[in-house]
Amino acid sequence: MPATVAQSLAFGILVGALYALAAVGLSLVFGVTKFLNVAHGEFLMFGGYASFWLFTLLGVDPFASIPLSMLFLVLIGLLVYRLLFSRMAKLPTQEKIRNTLLVGFGLGLILQNVALRLWTADNRGITPSYAREALTILGVRLPYVRVASLILAFVFLFALQLFLRRTYTGKAIRATVEDWEAATLMGIDVHRVYLLSFLLAAALAGAAGTLVAVGYSVEPTMGMHWTLKGLIVLVMGGIGSITGTLVGGLILGVAESATAVFINSNYRQVVGLVIFILVLLIRPQGLFGTKEG
Amino acid sequence: MTVKKIIPVALLVVGVMVLWLVPTFIKSDSAVNLLILTFIYVMLAVSWNILGGYTGQVNLGHAAFFGLGTLATRLLYTSGFHIFPSLLAAGVVAVVFSMFIGIPAFRLRLRGDYFTIGTLALSQILYITVGNVLPKITYLPIEDIQNYQLNLRYYLILALALFTIGVAYMLAKSRLGLGMMAVRENEDAAEALGVNAFSHKLLALALSAFLGGLAGGAYAYYQTSYYFNYTFTPLWSLDPVTITFVGGVGTVIGPVIGAVFFVLVKEFLVLRMGEYHLIVFGILFILVVLFLPGGLVEAWERVRQAIARRLKYRETAVPSLELRKD
């Protein structure tokens, strides 16, 4: 029993890092632009497929294809932003949240069905030669690809943190999160900041998609699950806090594993949703976040 | 009563009569099936609209009400209850469930977007849970299948759809409905005018859940076999939202038009190029949200006004010509 528990805990942490990576883009975009882009999970799915096909057709190593997958998502993000989201950038906040949510919802539906038509409903995983190899510590099996994914997720989150803290552009993004009018008075072009954070989020979704495809698998309807994971992590971690997002992601991963071990593996998807509802009702500003407008 | 008021009433009566006579004259089961499906979509969209359109609380988990309705009716009906109490149970179960999210969310004055994602999450919880507890296909009782009365179901579901539309219509015309719309436009201002936002939102939710559950009940009575959790899939949440917006959110007739349009587009596209209707409808939905917030109803209204303007122009132009003759 303890061995199973340790193994589950390990798997929970490994997948939790990906939850955090999937959530951070959603959180960034929401914080900066007040867009609730529920098609974020579909972005992630497209990233996964990009790497899957690069591997299957051209033999590109999945980890090497991460930049390509990110670039692909930046292009999709640019198209989606210009066509759809830029039109809602100037709406009053509550209306903006509602409309972006609806548009994101419709977009998700479209992307999901496009994927279904193009690539069928099959589950696809990337299986390079080293896919089955694992590190074993004290009887706990740690597949290399998942460990590498965890490390990469941490690297991405750390890099994003550094970017937001250290660079002028990053500070402009944080200023826009706090008070876009005051940011405008600094000479910051908030609409460029909107676009930038949207593209950044899309790129991070691309990277997350690749890591999901290599450690797990992708299929057309996965988008909503990942959007929900992102939203769960977002309400736990609070908006705009990268540390909160990371902790929230890891907690979600571990909570799912614990449910699988102690209750029933069929309910692992439910626990996050229950946490989500409870957090919404008890602490609408997030477990770790401070009050946000 | 003026002519203007008689025309819609007459149209309604004729329409209902035509629908009532369909099974008598049209012997095609597929046409009747298609109409039944349309009625169910009408019920789903109209019921969604009561909460989403009248009070502006976007619910992305309507499948929960629909699914619970199917579950209640199916379980009771297959265990020997008459269909009427089974249908009633569908509505009641959905209402009871809706209170679990409605009371805390509206009491806390949770922001609209939190309510929205909350409903999405709740419907997912149900979907997974039902899939785990009842991981099997449900069949109608054997005697029902062997002696399947399609026409009986047609009339019953048509009546349920008319009932749903009737409730939505009466509500829209009532003080209660006006209060709901005031809450949608500006919650604080509505409260200042003496409208209790909490009770109005809660009542809209209850009605929406009841009628959504009823739609589920109708589906359970109609469909011979399906997986228990099929009626909880997210698509049953998505469809009423897109249908209502495309038709015209917040109006009585919009969701009805949207549902008919949806089924037509679906049938047409399935014939022409396979399962592309969701992509097409998704695009339509986005276009409506971005450019035509009133949906098809608003589009029609604009066309009508343009025509009226042109006619008016002609009317005023004619006498002036005659004047010139003098």
Place this chain on the structure above:
Amino acid sequence: MLELKGVNAYYGQLQALWDVSLEVNEGEFVALIGPNGAGKTTTLKVITGLLKPAAGTVRFCGRDLVREPANRIVELGISQVPEGGRVFTGMTVLENLELGAFVAQARKDRVQSLQWVFGIFPRLEERKHQRAGTLSGGERQMLAIGRALMSKPKLLLLDEPSFGLAPLLVEHIFETITEINKQGVTILLVEQNIRAALELASRAYVIENGRVVGQGAHEDLLSFESVRSAYLG
């Protein structure tokens, strides 16, 4: 330097400014006074581009500001201290000041500008690594002014810098503004504290119900009810 002519502005359907004209010359210290809700803040919004006028012209150093997006107007040399300061509370004092120097030209000279601002407000240097949210009301106002100066403005707009501050602090803030003006920065001050504003400024405009109803030095303005009551009260 700055010239508004016949400006009409709306919030949605609601007209907030009627035919507003005013002028600020280089090096001047001009006040814009009037009761609450008269349109003072709206006038500033029109100048900084946060609100675009429906009619009229806004010119600055010969350029038409109506056609410039809000963020470009900062580059042209106009900087605003918004009402209540609106510092970025989640960021440090230093980060706030750095953001003040966001536009390209200002960014080049930000080290010198920082020395200049710290010279004016030594308190900010002491607290430079503190989060702005932990500052006192007076310190936040200093930070807001310092942040606005970091863009090296030709024209500094101040919206109610005295609001909510203790009298001693108000005096200090006003002295500082006078000092900044003496260093060559043109000032347009919006104030409800009419008496203080009139004593500091060389000239003032009185705005009531969205219209400019008078202008001149303070003795010229005593015929206005709001001005008189400020002196009597």
